[in-house]
Amino acid sequence: MIKTQVAELKPNKTMQRELDRLCDYRRYCWNLALATWQDMYEARTLDKDNNPSPNERRVRDELVNNKADWQFALSARCLQLAVKDLSNAWKNFFDKAQPDWGKPHFKSKKAPRQGFKTDRAKVINGKLRLDKPRGIKSWFDIPTYEALKMEEVKIASIFRERGHYYAALSYEEEAGLKAKTGKKTAIDVNVGHFNYTKGKINVLPAKLQKLYKRIKHYQRILAKKRRANGKLAGRSNNYLQVRTKLQRDYRKVADIQNDLLQKFTTELVNNYDQIVIENLNVKQMMMTHVASKGMQ
Structure with a gap:
């Protein structure tokens, strides 16, 4: 069974600054990936023989090949997971049964909630440790206001809202058999x-x-x-x-x-x-x- 625990973080000033940078980077990657996806789709409609249809792999490779120097100081998984989520959003767009059905749109820096994702977070001595990018010297484990229930994290969704930082941590737990009620x-x-x-x-x-x-x-x-x-x-x-x-x-x-x-x-x-x-x-x-x- 996949469960999720949402815990409020207590980052120091250094980690607050790094979390803000990653939130901004996630928004940048999403908007750039969406623009690239739309450009590929328009090129496909004009010339189907020479332009393949856009997908997650092609958009991700395009963004990775054109990375600027400043992007190497930030987590690579932030970019890759943003493209993956965008691909899932396009799949949901063709399925009206989805609860969040709708066309993917560009993210705004004025939105009250900003966040990013990583699949390389770890729980070390009850604290959350995010993947450290290259070239960064000051990096700290982040304590939480409540005890974390897991030892291994599958996906960590970090978001900032009203000046507070939260982490939605998904983890696996063995599910017990439910007794039959006959109702x-x-x-x-x-x-x-x-x-x-x-x-x-x-x-x-x-x-x-x-x-x-x-x-x-x-x-x-x-x-x-x-x-x-x-x-x-x-x-x-x-x-x-x-x-x-x-x-x-x-x-x-x-x-x-x-x-x-x-x-x-x-x-x-x-x-x-x-x-x-x-x-x-x-x-x-x-x-x-x-x-x-x-x-x-």
Whole structure:
């Protein structure tokens, strides 16, 4: 079984600087790979005989062959995994059943979350050790606020959000056999709740609705400031304070929704042997303004 543990990191100033560089490098590699992929595709449409279709290997080789000198001071796996993720994103684009279906787009440095991936991270004495690039002298193991559950890491996804650094570490764990319960259940998706054999699960509780009202209030404040001050609005301290509160509430909403769904799915798996769900196009249902919030 593949499990993932998300832990907050405690990097020193040197490692914070290196993590920021790797986050920027990941975004650079993704955008360059996406532009290269699109150029190869356009060349393929113009001349199919002399231009092969783009794929992960061709795009990766193109980026590696044209690396600048400054790129050799950063992790090579950052570039290769960025191209691999881009290839998976293009595959998902042709499968509308994927939850994150959509055309790959360029990454922005203004996005609230920045991150990178590596498959050469190790856990040494309870600390996370990332792969050290060549030519770097100062390099440290990164402690975490909570104990790490694994000894070997498959993929480490490091990301920065609101000035904090986190690591999503995937690892293998032997799965025990689940005892048979002999029970079956069916799930009916509705606006704001799920119906199943045992009863009803409310996924739009009162605390979530209060947060939505507060988010709407902060959005109106920011919109008024932008209308009044234009591009200069982002430089004021009041604007930054309100935006920070808005981001905090968005994060709370995501945590509450994720907690509800994780507990519900865990209960289903533990208590039932057979689970039946409707064949609904939930993504298309969310596009209507009537039920989009409840469906989300």
